[in-house]
Amino acid sequence: MQMAKDWQDYELIDTGGGEKLERWGDIVLRRPDPQIIWPLQAETGMWRQADGHYHRSSSGGGNWTFKRTLPERWQISYGPLKFHIKPTNFKHTGLFPEQAFNWSWMMDKIRGAGRPIRVLNLFAYTGGATLASAAAGAEVCHVDAAKGMVQWAKENAQLSGLGEAPIRYITDDVFKFVEREQRRGRQYEAIIMDPPSYGRGPGGEVWKLEESLYPFLESCTSILSDRPLFVLVNSYTTGISPTVLNNLLHMAFRRKHGGSLNCGEIGLPITNSGMVLPCGIFGRWESNA
Incomplete structure (x- = not known):
């Protein structure tokens, strides 16, 4: 944990x-x-x-x-x-504080790379990972299908003094966007994603994490640069274990690029009890180069 x-x-x-x-x-x-x-x-x-x-x-x-x-x-x-x-109608506040564990890690990775890093943040929500990447010096492409969330991310960037940072904000279906990036030949050194458990695309396409995640990871391999830095996947889907995510990342990225994997649970410490609240899982593939 x-x-x-x-x-x-x-x-x-x-x-x-x-x-x-x-x-x-x-x-x-x-x-x-x-x-x-x-x-x-x-x-x-x-x-x-x-x-x-x-x-x-x-x-x-x-x-x-x-x-x-x-x-x-x-x-x-x-x-x-x-x-x-901001308290929203669906109980959330616009931030998942457990993700700070990943923000700190990705900032260290980007700063330590010693070269320009382009980051693609998919299902990017209000931009926690986008801000962390940009603050560390990366060029970021932020993609989310919800216009309101993309606007919220822009406002967070302004708050953080990153209003002029090289961040490209895209309001679009994530899957269609990745397909277009493949055709354009665009590539990224790092890919971050927080895919939903279930969803429907603009054409009625059904996304079910258990069935769709591996094909989507495979599609992302073609937009990963020849000198990749990392791929980070977060999941809040009940039933997907860190070991399953480890296997998916191994097949999609490690078999081709080598490198190392680290997968596990993320949690938040509970002040009054000293216990830990589990808050989903993470999977990281990172290059050894």
């Missing part, structure tokens, strides 16, 4: 009873989490006085209630990276 434990502006305070209590800057939020199947030891005042509480509906979705009027959005930092946080 690898942990994102260097946060100052974020804290996982407590967990239990299907919920987590988190501090985002000076604002405390209470949200559901399906991984938390252990009981809540004590519903302390902090739990009851959370600034925002997301209530899941039995019919799907849910809604927020607030103890006080919160700003529409607010800012938190991770080292030089700055992010806007």
Whole structure:
């Protein structure tokens, strides 16, 4: 288990009873989490006085209630990276704090490469990995199908002093974009992706991670440069283990390029209990060159 434990502006305070209590800057939020199947030891005042509480509906979705009027959005930092946080209608806040573990690693890899690095960030959301890569000196192509998320990523870049950094923002279907990059002959030294468990393309194409991930990884091999640096895959899909991801990356990249693999779980430390909340898995292939 690898942990994102260097946060100052974020804290996982407590967990239990299907919920987590988190501090985002000076604002405390209470949200559901399906991984938390252990009981809540004590519903302390902090739990009851959370600034925002997301209530899941039995019919799907849910809604927020607030103890006080919160700003529409607010800012938190991770080292030089700055992010806007906002409670959304689907319980998220615009950031997955466990990914800080990967941000630190990719920044070290890019800085240590000693050469220009082009990064392709697929399913790029609000741009955590994009900002980390750009802050380390990489040229980045940020691709996400959701226009609102791409705009949010641009705003995060401005906050982080990266408004003039070489970042290309693309609002597009990720699979179609990769196909076009293949035809254009464009290549990247590093590829990052956080694919969904399930989705549909613009033409009704069905994406199911278990069936579609390996063919997609294979398609990405053709846009990896002759001097690749790394490929990073994140997954929150229940049932996909680190060993499975290791095997996929071995077949797609290591057999052709050599290098090394590192796959495992990512988690967040829980302050009150000393336990760890699992937050998905990661898989890294990196070149030895």
